[in-house]
Amino acid sequence: MEPSYSISELSNEFGVTNITIRYYESIGILIPKRYGQKRIYSSSDRVTLELILRGKRLGFSLSESKEIIDLYSASQGEEGQLKLLINKLNDKRLELLEKRKDLNTALATMDSYSAKCRQRLKELESDK
Amino acid sequence: MEPSYSISELSNEFGVTNITIRYYESIGILIPKRYGQKRIYSSSDRVTLELILRGKRLGFSLSESKEIIDLYSASQGEEGQLKLLINKLNDKRLELLEKRKDLNTALATMDSYSAKCRQRLKELESDK
DNA sequence: ATACATGTTTACGTTTACGTAAACGATAAC
C-alpha cells in the first residue's frame, strides 16, 4: 500500500502553507489525486514537492523546477526523446556545477573575511 | 589612481540593465559617488555588484545580500561588534554549507537519473 | 444535533525585483 498525505501533512512537514501547495497545483507543477473534493498526495507528489523546495533554496524559479520535474517524469520515451532528455539533463547539470563554483567562491570570501575579523580581534586583545 | 566606472560600463560587463543598477541604489545596497548628477562607481562598488549578482544566482534575496554586504563593510568595530560580526558570518557560512548539501543532492539525483536514461538507451540499441 | 477541525473555491491584495515611457540635461561629433 502506497502511503498518501493530506495537504496539511505535507505543508507541516515541509514548513510551507497549504496556500503555497495549492499554488503549485494552480501552476501545474504538483497535481494530486482527489478523494471527493479533497486533495490526496502520493509519495511521488511528496518527492516532487521536495524537488520544488530544494530548487527554491538553490535559486531556481518555479518554472525552472517545473522544467526539471517534467524531464524526470518523461523517462519512458523512445530513442530520440531519450537522447534529447540526456542532453537537457546535462545542461542542467552544468548549471548546477556553475552554482557550486559560485557557492565555493562565496564561502572562500566569507572565510577570509572572517579570518580577518578574528585577527583584528586578537590584536585588540593583545593591546589590553 | 582608483579605476571608476559609468553605469553602462557596469551594466554591460555584468549583463544587467542600468535600471537594475539604479534599483539597487534605490534600496540602499549600491550607492555610488556622483559627478554632477552622473553616477560614478568605484571598484569597491563593482565588488558589491558582484556580490549581489552572485547572491541572486545562489537564491539570496536582495535584502539578504544587503545584510551580508553590510556585514562586510562593518569591519572596523570594537571588540563587541567584532564578536557579533564573526557570529553572524558564521551563521551565513552555515547557510551556505546547507546550500552546498542541497546542491550535491540535486547533482546526485540528476546523475543517477541520467545514468538510468543512458542505460535504457543502451537496451534500446541492443534490441535492434 | 451541533460544534469543531479540516478542507474547498473565488476574488482580491501584497511584496520583490525589476521594466516602460516621458520629459529632460549634458557632452561629443559633424
Add this chain to the structure above:
DNA sequence: GTTATCGTTTACGTAAACGTAAACATGTAT
C-alpha cells in the same frame, strides 16, 4: 548649431510567488 549619445528623474506597470478574507462543504467528537 543641432543631432546623437549617454545620462537623469518621476510616475506607472508587471510578473512571480504567494497571503488574506469570505463563504461554504464534510467528516469527527461529544
